[in-house]
Amino acid sequence: MKILVAEKVAKEGLLILEKDPLVELDVKTDLSREELLRIIDSYEGLVIRSATKADRELLEAGKNLKVVARAGVGLDNVDLKAASERGIIVCNAPFGNINSVVEHAMALILATCRKLVKADTSIKGGAWNRSIKAMELKGKVAGVIGLNKIGGGVVTRLKAFDCEVIGCDPYISEKRVQDLGIRLVSLEELIRSSDVITVHVPLNDETRNLIAAPQLQQMKDGVILVNTARGGIINEQDLLAALESGKVGAACVDVWSEEPPQSEHLKKLVAHERMLAIPHLGASSAEAQINVSIDVARDIVRFANEQPMEYAANIPRFDSSLMGQMRPFLRLVNIMADFVSQLADSNLNKVTFTYQGSVAEYDCSPITVCGMAALLNNKVEQDVNMVNAALIAENMGIAVEEVKNPAPAAFANTVTIDIEGPGMRRTIVGTHFEGQPRVVRLRDYQVDFAPEEHMLVITYQDRPGMIGKIGQVLGEHDINIAAMNLGRQQKRGEAMVILSLDSPVPSNVVDEIGSVIVASFIKYLHVLKARPEQ
Numbered sequence: 001m002k003i004l005v006a007e008k009v010a011k012e013g014l015l016i017l018e019k020d021p022l023v024e025l026d027v028k029t030d031l032s033r034e035e036l037l038r039i040i041d042s043y044e045g046l047v048i049r050s051a052t053k054a055d056r057e058l059l060e061a062g063k064n065l066k067v068v069a070r071a072g073v074g075l076d077n078v079d080l081k082a083a084s085e086r087g088i089i090v091c092n093a094p095f096g097n098i099n100s101v102v103e104h105a106m107a108l109i110l111a112t113c114r115k116l117v118k119a120d121t122s123i124k125g126g127a128w129n130r131s132i133k134a135m136e137l138k139g140k141v142a143g144v145i146g147l148n149k150i151g152g153g154v155v156t157r158l159k160a161f162d163c164e165v166i167g168c169d170p171y172i173s174e175k176r177v178q179d180l181g182i183r184l185v186s187l188e189e190l191i192r193s194s195d196v197i198t199v200h201v202p203l204n205d206e207t208r209n210l211i212a213a214p215q216l217q218q219m220k221d222g223v224i225l226v227n228t229a230r231g232g233i234i235n236e237q238d239l240l241a242a243l244e245s246g247k248v249g250a251a252c253v254d255v256w257s258e259e260p261p262q263s264e265h266l267k268k269l270v271a272h273e274r275m276l277a278i279p280h281l282g283a284s285s286a287e288a289q290i291n292v293s294i295d296v297a298r299d300i301v302r303f304a305n306e307q308p309m310e311y312a313a314n315i316p317r318f319d320s321s322l323m324g325q326m327r328p329f330l331r332l333v334n335i336m337a338d339f340v341s342q343l344a345d346s347n348l349n350k351v352t353f354t355y356q357g358s359v360a361e362y363d364c365s366p367i368t369v370c371g372m373a374a375l376l377n378n379k380v381e382q383d384v385n386m387v388n389a390a391l392i393a394e395n396m397g398i399a400v401e402e403v404k405n406p407a408p409a410a411f412a413n414t415v416t417i418d419i420e421g422p423g424m425r426r427t428i429v430g431t432h433f434e435g436q437p438r439v440v441r442l443r444d445y446q447v448d449f450a451p452e453e454h455m456l457v458i459t460y461q462d463r464p465g466m467i468g469k470i471g472q473v474l475g476e477h478d479i480n481i482a483a484m485n486l487g488r489q490q491k492r493g494e495a496m497v498i499l500s501l502d503s504p505v506p507s508n509v510v511d512e513i514g515s516v517i518v519a520s521f522i523k524y525l526h527v528l529k530a531r532p533e534q
Ligand SMILES: NC(=O)c1ccc[n+]([C@@H]2O[C@H](COP(=O)([O-])OP(=O)(O)OC[C@H]3O[C@@H](n4cnc5c(N)ncnc54)[C@H](O)[C@@H]3O)[C@@H](O)[C@H]2O)c1
Pocket: 073, 074, 075, 094, 097, 101, 145, 146, 147, 148, 149, 150, 151, 168, 169, 170, 171, 172, 200, 201, 202, 203, 206, 207, 210, 228, 229, 230, 254, 255, 280, 281, 282, 283, 284
């Protein structure tokens, strides 16, 4: 797998990639956009930080791209929708640089309160200015917007400075707020009451311009504003006006809507005397860079080795503590979907995944998506995987339903796939037996077989001698039967035989068997997913 590292990441991660025999690594960190667009189609993996725009244009140019890894938190420079449509997995390193940004935010809050940069510039300019007045945090109100990873860390540190910390986050749990031990307030109240405001939300349509002229107007006179989240959450033009009017006492910005800042108003904002301007350095600690580089490298190695990834952002995935327990169901549903989709010749209208038993107590959506990917792979030209399966099903107008019933049944856990099309319905039920996938019902027949790569499914009118005839035709063509399962509902009624074979069955042999036993249905299935795992 060819991987292009297009931005500077720590060598610790590169070493992990270099060591993996399946990975071929190219580190080219000085490419222009045009050069990147020109060469990207020869890579299956791309590693970036925040400077590279992995937008639709780049993802479309990357015809062979399978994974984009962002060595950091923010995914706002990656077009997730475009990636998902193309089946490209996007992963990031959501934890590795958190502590670095928390400490950075604290450093910037304190430096701004203490006017440290002004003091430093002044003494370096030859002055001895002891009239520079700082503001203490003690006894002040500090407002934190966004209370998860970075915001939560900042809250904990701020509390040590004896200020009243208030927070605003419409999506955080009560438990989290209790654990943080702060008062949760509305954005309006936070804006009106805080002496210092620090922003820790993602940039999206809801948070763009979260703080603009109307909010700035509501703030206390002389308020201190710090943004280490993303440029654009605080409207930069309005911030400049509020600094110029004196409404905002001081501001510190680490992240910009344009990086590096080029436009006139941004240059003015950077240059403002009460602005502490930083060139996006929140994650730039040695420790954070090692962490994120290792995190994305390990995920790429997992991907290359067909292991579930830890930090894929556009694949539904299990809680990591459940991975061991749930992984066998991924294999089971993969095999079942591969099997049953080959029994359906018409278009699909609806697919229902039913989970029975203790498996239904957990989030089964990754199993459903995995099953849909296996089903659709037998139906469409495009390569379908867990990233694009839901989108492709939606585009094809296939309704996907998930039903969960934790009540125990005959088997500890079963997965049922029902597929419906015009005048067609197929049902398969599977379970695990001693860790091995087994099919226990097909249509309305109780069966019991372990799916194999080469299989024949035949229905015919039950009468003596039929099995012998099937065996004879296969024998004449040197096709060995590995296992046989027979199902019927009544003597001399319709019977179903499922054969596992050691080799493929050519279509002329299928036709010959069909005519010898006057089969009402016969189909050879090549169940690729049932190949033994390497
Ligand atoms: N400066 C840097 O170098 C640097 C490094 C890493 C992350 N970041 C940025 O820091 C920010 C926070 O990162 P994180 O990892 O803590 O994110 P996170 O996803 O862990 O937390 C974000 C929090 O914001 C909350 N939120 C969302 N919309 C909100 C709204 N309208 N009002 C209030 N709260 C809202 C969410 O509920 C969540 O709790 C992101 O913008 C990220 O890109 C910057």
